[in-house]
Amino acid sequence: MIGKLKGTIDEIGDDYVLVDVHGVCYEVFCSSRVLGRMGSVGEAIVLFIETYVREDQFKLFGFLTALEREWFNLLQSVQGVGAKVALAVLSTLTPSELANAIALQDKTAVSRAQGVGPKVAVRIVTELKNKAPAFAGEASANIGLKQELGEGVAAAPVADAVSALTNLGYTRDQAANAVAAALKTAGEDADSAKLIRFGLKELSR
Template sequence: MIGKLKGVIDEIGEDHVVLDVHGVGYVAFCSARTLSRLGSAGEAAVLFIETYVREDQFRLFGFLTALEREWFRLLQSVQGVGSKVALAVLSTLTPGELANAIALQDRTAVSRAPGVGPKVAVRIITELRNKAPAFAGEAAASIGLKQELGEGVASAPVADAVSALTNLGYSRDQAANAVAAALKNGGEGADSAKLIRLGLKELSR
């Protein structure tokens, strides 16, 4: 089982990279996001690897971070999601953005990925809702509040503040991040007006 490769980029294709490791070229299939951040031929690179062994194929999938690899595994635990769709999702959303979308039950964000229709998006959100917080990465600080918003159990001031900020044109994710920061500064007992004011201050930075 190959878990990690460190070598020199030999070539980058539309959906894969060939990584030269001591004279052996390993083909690793990657998300578009990973390929765009790898660098150019001749440069050094490190990939976290997921190895697939089937009767008729042996495939390597490469990721820049262990967290992205974990999401690749998680996504494929959902019915109807294979490696191709999982890579499409990770090409569209970062691990943090994906965790946020699942927490907020944002079907539109998840279904932006090619090959992910409304039904598959709902399954991803439903089946991974309880697992997402553990793999939120940079989104971990506000994931709890976003889950409360997604499940409709957030406090009235929080829900009202997020609603007000989204009505001003911010995305639900941006609004939730701003209100989460506002709660830290204004305290848990802050009313919606204070949360909106502090949230706007956060968004203007």
């Protein structure tokens, strides 16, 4: 099994990259986000690889971080999600954005990915709810609060503050991050008005 490739970029296609490793070119399928973040032809590249071996095919899927690869596999544990849909989700959302969407039960954010219908989006945010914290990466700091919001059990001032900020045009994720930061400054017993005020300061930075 191939776990990682280190080489140079030989060619970049619509959904793949050819990686030249000492004269042998490997075709690696990647999300559009990964393809957009890699360098140009001739530049060095390191990709974390997930190898698929089937009776009729041998495919390599590439990621810039081990965390992206972990999410790729985790997404496919959901019924109806294969490699193509998993890549589409990772083309639309970063790992931290995906962890936040699952914690907030934000199926709308997940359904923005190509090929992800409402039913699949609901399954993703529902079935991965308890697994997401372990794969949250940089989003892990506020994941507990976001899960409370997603499950509707957050304290009233917190829920009201997030709702107010969302009504002002911020995404639920942005609002939740701002209120989480506001809680640290204003204190756990702050009322919604104070959380909104401090949250807006966070959002204006």
